[in-house]
Amino acid sequence: xxxxxxxxxxxxxxxxxxxxxxxxxxxxxxxxxxxxxxxxxxxxxxxxxxxxxxxxxxxxxxxxxxxxxxxxxxxxxxxxxxxxxxxxxxxxxxxxxxxxxxxxxxxxxxxxxxxxxxxxxxxxxxxxxxxxxxxxxxxxxxxxxxxxxxxxxxxxxxxxxxxxxxxxxxxxxxxxxxxxxxxxxxxxxxxxxxxxxxxxxxxxxxxxxxxxxxxxxxxxxxxxxxxxxxxxxxxxxxxxxxxxxxxxxxxxxxxxxxxxxxxxxxxxxxxxxxxxxxxxxxxxxxxxxxxxxxxxxxxxxxxxxxxxxxxxxxxxxxxxxxxxxxxxxxxxxxxxxxxxxxxxxxxxxxxxxxxxxxx
Amino acid sequence: xxxxxxxxxxxxxxxxxxxxxxxxxxxxxxxxxxxxxxxxxxxxxxxxxxxxxxxxxxxxxxxxxxxxxxxxxxxxxxxxxxxxxxxxxxxxxxxxxxxxxxxxxxxxxxxxxxxxxxxxxxxxxxxxxxxxxxxxxxxxxxxxxxxxxxxxxxxxxxxxxxxxxxxxxxxxxxxxxxxxxxxxxxxxxxxxxxxxxxxxxxxxxxxxxxxxxxxxxxxxxxxxxxxxxxxxxxxxxxxxxxxxxxxxxxxxxxxxxxxxxxxxxxxxxxxxxxxxxxxxxxxxxxxxxxxxxxxxxxxxxxxxxxxxxxxxxxxxxxxxxxxxxxxxxxxxxxxxxxxxxxxxxxxxxxxxxxxxxxxxxxxxxxxxxxxxxxxxxxxxxxxxxxxxxxxxxxxxxxxxxxxxxxxxxxxxxxxxxxxxxxxxxxxxxxxxxxxxxxxxxxxxxxxxxxxxxxxxxxxxxxxxxxxxxxxxxxxxxxxxxxxxxxxxxxxxxxxxxxxxxxxxxxxxxxxxxxxxxxxxxxxxxxxxxxxxxxxxxxxxxxxxxxxxxxxxxxxxxxx
Numbered sequence: 082x083x084x085x086x087x088x089x090x091x092x093x094x095x096x097x098x099x100x101x102x103x104x105x106x107x108x109x110x111x112x113x114x115x116x117x118x119x120x121x122x123x124x125x126x127x128x129x130x131x132x133x134x135x136x137x138x139x140x141x142x143x144x145x146x147x148x149x150x151x152x153x154x155x156x157x158x159x160x161x162x163x164x165x166x167x168x169x170x171x172x173x174x175x176x177x178x179x180x181x182x183x184x185x186x187x188x189x190x191x192x193x194x195x196x197x198x199x200x201x202x203x204x205x206x207x208x209x210x211x212x213x214x215x216x217x218x219x220x221x222x223x224x225x226x227x228x229x230x231x232x233x234x235x236x237x238x239x240x241x242x243x244x245x246x247x248x249x250x251x252x253x254x255x256x257x258x259x260x261x262x263x264x265x266x267x268x269x270x271x272x273x274x275x276x277x278x279x280x281x282x283x284x285x286x287x288x289x290x291x292x293x294x295x296x297x298x299x300x301x302x303x304x305x306x307x308x309x310x311x312x313x314x315x316x317x318x319x320x321x322x323x324x325x326x327x328x329x330x331x332x333x334x335x336x337x338x339x340x341x342x343x344x345x346x347x348x349x350x351x352x353x354x355x356x357x358x359x360x361x362x363x364x365x366x367x368x369x370x371x372x373x374x375x376x377x378x379x380x381x382x383x384x385x386x387x388x389x390x391x392x393x394x395x396x397x398x399x400x401x402x403x404x405x406x407x408x409x410x411x412x413x414x415x416x417x418x419x420x421x422x423x424x425x426x427x428x429x430x431x432x433x434x435x436x437x438x439x440x
Numbered sequence: 441x442x443x444x445x446x447x448x449x450x451x452x453x454x455x456x457x458x459x460x461x462x463x464x465x466x467x468x469x470x471x472x473x474x475x476x477x478x479x480x481x482x483x484x485x486x487x488x489x490x491x492x493x494x495x496x497x498x499x500x501x502x503x504x505x506x507x508x509x510x511x512x513x514x515x516x517x518x519x520x521x522x523x524x525x526x527x528x529x530x531x532x533x534x535x536x537x538x539x540x541x542x543x544x545x546x547x548x549x550x551x552x553x554x555x556x557x558x559x560x561x562x563x564x565x566x567x568x569x570x571x572x573x574x575x576x577x578x579x580x581x582x583x584x585x586x587x588x589x590x591x592x593x594x595x596x597x598x599x600x601x602x603x604x605x606x607x608x609x610x611x612x613x614x615x616x617x618x619x620x621x622x623x624x625x626x627x628x629x630x631x632x633x634x635x636x637x638x639x640x641x642x643x644x645x646x647x648x649x650x651x652x653x654x655x656x657x658x659x660x661x662x663x664x665x666x667x668x669x670x671x672x673x674x675x676x677x678x679x680x681x682x683x684x685x686x687x688x689x690x691x692x693x694x695x696x697x698x699x700x701x702x703x704x705x706x707x708x709x710x711x712x713x714x715x716x717x718x719x720x721x722x723x724x725x726x727x728x729x730x731x732x733x734x735x736x737x738x739x740x741x742x743x744x745x746x747x748x749x750x751x752x753x754x755x756x757x758x759x760x761x762x763x764x765x766x767x768x769x770x771x772x773x774x775x776x777x778x779x780x781x782x783x784x785x786x787x788x789x790x791x792x793x794x795x796x797x798x799x800x801x802x803x804x805x806x807x808x809x810x811x812x813x814x815x816x817x818x819x820x821x822x823x824x825x826x827x828x829x830x831x832x833x834x835x836x837x838x839x840x841x842x843x844x845x846x847x848x849x850x851x852x853x854x855x856x857x858x859x860x861x862x863x864x865x866x867x868x869x870x871x872x873x874x875x876x877x878x879x880x881x882x883x884x885x886x887x888x889x890x891x892x893x894x895x896x897x898x899x900x901x902x903x904x905x906x907x908x909x910x911x912x913x914x915x916x917x918x919x920x921x922x923x924x925x926x927x928x929x930x931x932x933x934x935x936x937x938x939x940x941x942x943x944x945x946x947x948x949x950x951x952x953x954x955x956x957x958x959x960x961x962x963x964x965x966x967x968x969x970x971x972x973x974x975x976x977x978x979x980x981x982x983x984x985x986x987x988x989x990x991x992x993x994x995x996x997x998x999x
Contacts (some may be wrong), residue, residue, distance in 0.1 A: 099575055131899075132902075133899055133902075151700050152457075152905070152907075153899075153903065153906075154900045154902045154905050154906055154907050154908070154910075154911070158903070159903065159904075160899070160900065160903040162896040162899070162900060163896070164894055165896075166894060166896035166897050166899065166900040167900075168897060168900070168901070168915055169897075169919065170915075170918045170919060179906075179914075180900065180904030180905055180906050183905035183906050183910070184905055185903055227900070227904065228903075228904075229903060231905070300493075368669075
């Protein structure tokens with residue numbers, strides 16, 4: 082069990098800022114996920130913690146002891162790699178024993194710890210197999226066993242499930258989270274898959290452009306995104322132009338006020354597609370209900386739900402995702418409809434890529 | 441803020457990382473054994489041999505005096521025609537073996553590779569035994585009253601070059617033809633080209649990069665070749681033989697003229713390479729492989745002719761080797777063959793030249809041990825460390841291919857014969873020359889293997905607590921071992937067959953098999969030469985066989 086503190090971390094590649102003033106505090110035993118699009122710096126940050134890159138400035142400490150100057154092989158952090166990185170010339174058992182041998186443990190100790198680690202990842206029957214005889218999922222289990230067997234202070238995982246097929250990914254995700262909970266090892270997990278991040282983490286840390294956008298619980302991230310980028314990247318959002326009058330903000334596409342701001346400025350209103358309802362005939366008017374008349378652009382039926390694209394009078398795209406509805410699905414492209422959503426479900430953001438939340 | 445990378449591996453005080461130390465070591469070794477000797481040769485060429493004053497006179501002499509000009513002309517003549525010959529027989533062979541069903545493909549490729557690795561001078565003197573003034577073919581025709589021209593002279597050198605170097609063109613063109621997208625040829629046919637037009641307008645231009653690369657290797661090797669013109673030249677002197685005799689006549693003094701001529705040879709090789717690169721840069725045919733070429737089954741006369749051609753080419757090219765092996769089992773009385781069979785030539789090897797065998801193996805094996813170690817380290821630097829220095833090392837690995845053995849040897853003598861220490865005449869200097877000249881073979885093969893190893897594998901080892909050195913030894917080395925062994929074997933084959941630089945560096949104590957063979961041929965001791973050559977061929981053959989067992993892509997390991 083160990084806590085991790087990162088402060089003022091900075092990493093440059095030539096002139097490119099890969100990490101800019103990263104400050105993170107991870108509680109002991111937490112499952113901490115770095116989430117972001119490719120190139121956002123999440124893998125760079127993970128590799129800097131592992132010691133594969135050196136930072137240009139800043140400190141990293143585990144349980145208060147600073148490690149940022151230690152060589153990679155002297156840091157007590159286990160790592161699980163995206164491409165498994167299982168040693169192809171060693172058997173499963175020898176792969177798992179590798180780190181223990183570096184630590185000069187006795188034969189007996191190594192034997193019992195390897196057996197235990199293989200039991201945890203359910204590979205006890207595969208100890209003598211060679212990696213090429215294993216499936217991708219099994220190889221990644223070896224990668225996990227190899228990383229946890231050394232009892233690292235911190236476990237680092239670099240998109241460990243991204244090379245697996247969809248079904249296995251979901252199964253292994255739950256298993257991974259269980260193992261982590263049982264062992265209580267502080268874990269830093271990197272992914273670009275928001276569903277994975279939300280499902281597994283205690284804390285999700287959204288990164289973009291080398292900067293941390295928001296670090297909070299999955300619910301908080303989803304319900305109260307700190308800025309426009311998070312609102313868009315996690316879960317997706319409709320962003321609509323607004324006009325404000327004496328602090329009251331209303332959609333450019335019309336309708337009642339959706340919120341208020343301190344001073345008149347460029348503001349975007351965001352509403353999640355699943356909060357938008359589609360009405361073809363008469364829309365139920367409620368006190369807090371915002372109505373936006375649209376022309377239907379496209380209707381896609383995707384099984385569990387239908388996705389309806391509406392075009393507002395200002396030409397903006399408004400997406401609605403709701404349970405399939407025979408009447409709506411029967412509509413042709415170009416027919417008129419009214420999209421409605423609750424005022425409470427609208428968030429306001431400054432109008433730029435990482436614009437701050439205003440309400 | 442510190443510059444990125446500058447703080448790597450700093451733990452409190454200054455502690456350079458393992459790979460930084462390796463980089464420094466490699467740079468030092470390459471500087472001492474590659475750059476310094478070439479540079480010293482370069483410097484020597486600009487000073488007067490007797491007065492020691494700066495002068496351009498040496499170069500003026502090479503380009504004005506008839507003796508040198510004739511040599512230059514001969515070199516270019518035999519080099520170009522040898523290369524042309526190699527292309528003329530190599531390209532059709534490659535085409536036939538990839539496009540038509542030829543029985544015994546593997547046999548043809550194997551024979552071509554054996555031709556490639558057999559020492560070049562063996563070919564030269566085997567042709568003397570066949571077509572020399574007392575050759576058995578010459579005598580056969582003389583007995584029936586026909587006088588045929590002997591092998592001596594420019595035409596002989598060209599013949600040997602052609603038959604010796606065609607495998608480069610053949611193997612490289614074959615690889616290219618196998619990977620050409622058949623859709624191009626289909627398109628041409630669809631647009632109305634007949635088979636011949638299609639070959640010249642589509643197929644040949646598409647494989648031109650490979651053909652020209654093979655041709656340039658032939659040309660560079662022909663220019664630098666010493667054994668063939670030395671044995672077959674008689675009146676025809678090339679720059680390499682002129683440089684060697686200049687060196688022997690300047691012995692004791694400064695080898696000014698030898699050095700200047702050698703540098704002209706090197707300049708020709710480099711110009712040829714640059715010209716080829718320039719032409720190639722305008723012709724890049726990247727193509728996603730979608731449609732594999734079809735192999736046709738020929739019938740009737742065409743089928744027989746295609747087979748006949750393929751087997752004739754490799755058989756004639758293998759002829760010298762066969763003659764050498766056959767000759768080694770003939771009884772001799774002094775330089776005269778008695779017509780009986782026996783092992784007396786081998787007995788003479790044991791009694792007269794045991795040290796040549798011991799030396800050859802000692803030198804080649806020592807060099808190869810060093811090559812194996814440095815190949816591993818250098819290929820790691822080239823593949824894993826994306827720095828200007830590793831880029832430079834990668835580039836420097838091209839240089840030994842271009843520097844003729846004579847240049848390298850003279851460079852070593854001028855560099856390592858100083859007041860402080862004199863390595864001239866020692867075994868060490870020969871081992872060092874073998875090491876630097878054959879290092880690129882090891883590095884190239886190992887680098888190819890290294891590229892297959894995912895960086896994350898090494899990172900995993902380090903993450904689990906292995907130091908960079910330990911991670912390299914326990915994880916990287918086992919994974920690149922096949923490439924490392926193949927590269928080492930290639931280095932060994934070429935090192936044990938080395939003649940041109942050894943000839944300049946050897947003393948009575950450091951005679952090697954190729955040197956002994958060369959001396960024996962000049963002395964007319966064909967029996968002894970044949971027996972030694974056979975031993976050399978058997979060693980080489982065993983190495984080739986091992987490469988075949990280990991390498992994924994057999995043919996391309998050799999070119």
